[in-house]
Amino acid sequence: MQRRTWMAVVVATTLGMGTGMAQAQGEAFPNKPITLIVPYGPGGVTDVIARALGASMGKTLGQTVVVENKAGAAGAMGVVDMLTARPDGYRLTLAPVGIFRQPYIQKVAYDPVRDLTYIASFMTYDFxxxxxxxxxxxxxxxxxxxxxxxxxxxxxxxxxxxxxxxxxxxxxxxxxxxxxxxxxxxxxxxxxxxxxxxxxxxxxxxxxxxxxxxxxxxxxxxxxxxxxxxxxxxxxxxxxxxxGFDVPSPLGIAGPKGLPQEVVRKLDAAVKAAMNDPGFQQVVANYGIRTDYRDHQAYAAFAQQAFAEEKAIVQGIGLD
Incomplete structure (x- = not known):
């Protein structure tokens, strides 16, 4: 009886420690640097703004946000990267609106709604x-x-x-x-x-x-x-x-599909905080950029709407 009791205590303690460790790991996000893919070459406006955003987000998250440039595929290289990224919040990408258009123009490996978790938008391009x-x-x-x-x-x-x-x-x-x-x-x-x-x-x-x-x-x-x-x-x-037309072009951050909601909320909050950071605001002002914040729910809704509307736009103006 004593041995069985002792074994039960050991098992219960082990399970409790495992649960506690899992909770601690979840609460600790992020506990290492985060990579943000910019799907354009270095030095451009998007790259400069993304680096300023990452620096501001890092203040809230307590970790460095490292920018990685992956140009090509009409701005879709980051989305392609998300197909194999772990859904843990440590590898993210910018999501330009062109990713909603490309599937109607040429064969692509991704579905912009199904294969991404939308976190927040932070700016809009003006043409x-x-x-x-x-x-x-x-x-x-x-x-x-x-x-x-x-x-x-x-x-x-x-x-x-x-x-x-x-x-x-x-x-x-x-x-x-x-x-x-x-x-x-x-x-x-x-x-x-x-x-x-x-x-x-x-x-x-x-x-x-x-x-x-x-x-x-x-x-x-x-x-x-x-x-x-x-x-x-x-x-x-x-x-x-x-x-009689305009071309809305918000830019935001997305991660791979299956990103845990608690991670999404933390990243979303960091983007929102960056909007009020003087350092980010100065860089945005230098380039005449309009900030355009959408939280993760509004940004996901925009993604679904944009993907649905792009088919008619592409066919209507003869880009296909």
Whole structure:
């Protein structure tokens, strides 16, 4: 009897220790550095903002957030990485809206709704149609009129085929009936150089064009934002100009499917806290970025809606 009693105590104690250790491990998240994949090359606006966000999140989480650049696949390399990442919260990725479009354009290995856990969004891109400061085209109406008179002769640069930049211009073509000449580049830097060198007549950029605009090297004709961004307050939106569309492009953080809810909540809280961190706010202001926070529930709902809507957009403007 004594031996049985002793064995029962040992078993109970062992089970209790195991449960306690498991709880302690869960409560300790994170207890090592977190990797955040940026699916673009280093040095761009997205990379800079992501690093600032990671630094601010680290203050809340008590761990370093390390940025890993994985460019390629139209911004989907991070999502592909999540297919094999452990669902423990230590490997995350940025989730650009292009991941909802790609499955309707080409064969991909992922489902953007089923294969990811959405944590929070933190910013939105604004796309700005520009021409060189020396161009005789001064307004969007001038741009459309010239393109209408010269079908296929107005060239415009983007950071790549099927990007949201490309979508915005394809929508402009559909709304107006004009025919433009698309010149895709590897990124904004190459497109900016081509525009400055006179190799293309126009280009549509995200916020990376702000320094050139402030220096008077380019003229902004319109933005694809839903309302005028503060950094481009003097620039009309496509909708204001009478063309009836905008291209929302929030950017957020996602992890692999099956991420525990307590981990999601901690990461979500860290993103929300970063929105109020002076260091992050300064970097965002330097690039004229609009913050756009959605919590994990709202961001997951956005992902489902965006994936459903992209099919009609792709088919409607002939990108497929």
């Amino acid at each position: 700005i149609l520009t021409v060189p400061a020396s161009s005789p085209i001064r307004t969007l109406q001038d741009y459309v009129a010239w393109a209408r008179q010269h079908p296929g002769q107005m060239s415009y640069g983007t950071p790549g085929k099927f990007t949201a930049n490309h979508v915005a211009m394809a929508l402009l073509e559909k709304k107006t009936g004009i025919q433009l000449n698309h010149a895709p580049f590897k990124g904004d830097a190459d497109a900016i150089s081509a525009l400055a060198g006179g190799h293309i007549q126009s280009a549509i950029f995200a916020n990376s064009i702000l320094p050139q605009l402030q220096a008077g090297k380019v003229r902004a004709l319109a933005t694809a934002a839903d309302r005028r961004p503060e950094a481009f307050a003097d620039v009309p939106t496509f909708r204001e100009a009478g063309y």
